[in-house]
Amino acid sequence: MSHLHHLHIVAVVNGYKINKVLIDGGAAISLLPERMLGKVGKHVSELVPTNIAVTNFSGDSTTAIGLVTLIVKVGSSERHSVFVVVPSKASYNVLLGRDWIHGVSAVPSTVHQSVLLWTEEGKPEIVKADLSLHVEQMHANFRIYNRKLKPLNVDRSLNPYNCEGCYLTSEGLSVKLRYPDMPYEPIGWDCDS
Template identity: 35%
Template structure:
């Protein structure tokens, strides 16, 4: 994306938007003036509305495909660098599996299946960061597991 390799991407079939935290936007070294204004708030996991800083369209290369995707840039501090939602998943004809940490999709010519593999260690680290943030009151997560 934007000539950079981006790691720690959350593929979320429950999200209607592609989300980019501002810190990830800053790391891409794109000038803020390219952001387009938007007044449409996002609804966070905690039910609160988050006002976007703006939107940006960027070329995303994955699974031998290149698609221009719109991202909503917001001032949040998650454990991932990007959240890619169901619109992109549908456009690449992907089928994500959280159990297997993989998303399968067809190659552009439709002749082979491509696996986009997740990183089990990175996924556990992101989850751990999220739980630690929840303990500090930064993220509303409830756990039924004994402590």
């Protein structure tokens, strides 16, 4: 289900290779967490003062520390971009917003986990997402915290996808999903097929 992941790439920012670069079409501006300033060769004293307040998706506002212009290289595309530097504990190292996306005429796709760019010759160039971040996040550590509890016996013959229902298409609800190996008749989903 990689299409449900955020679109993270690796980019070269001010000559430094940076991972966890989030391309976010929902963000109007590009952001740089304050902790990344030194990692791209900049210092707080080099920031241009600003009174911008950045509002996140939940409505919380943060006052920006300042503005900085950085050279961003993604694939063969290289562009000077203005970043709003924020005091953030974000999971990304750099956020490229619509200002960057439109500025380089990029077409980001979370479905394909890639970004389509255009070379100087006008040819398409595809930059693949960095999926290593998601692989690391899928590992879980298991620990028994209460040693008096017995381990669960899991019936491995159960199919976790036994279900009946509908799926959503551009025309609306469609086609009843049915798995014939179900030992019972499920209820709860109604649709015409």
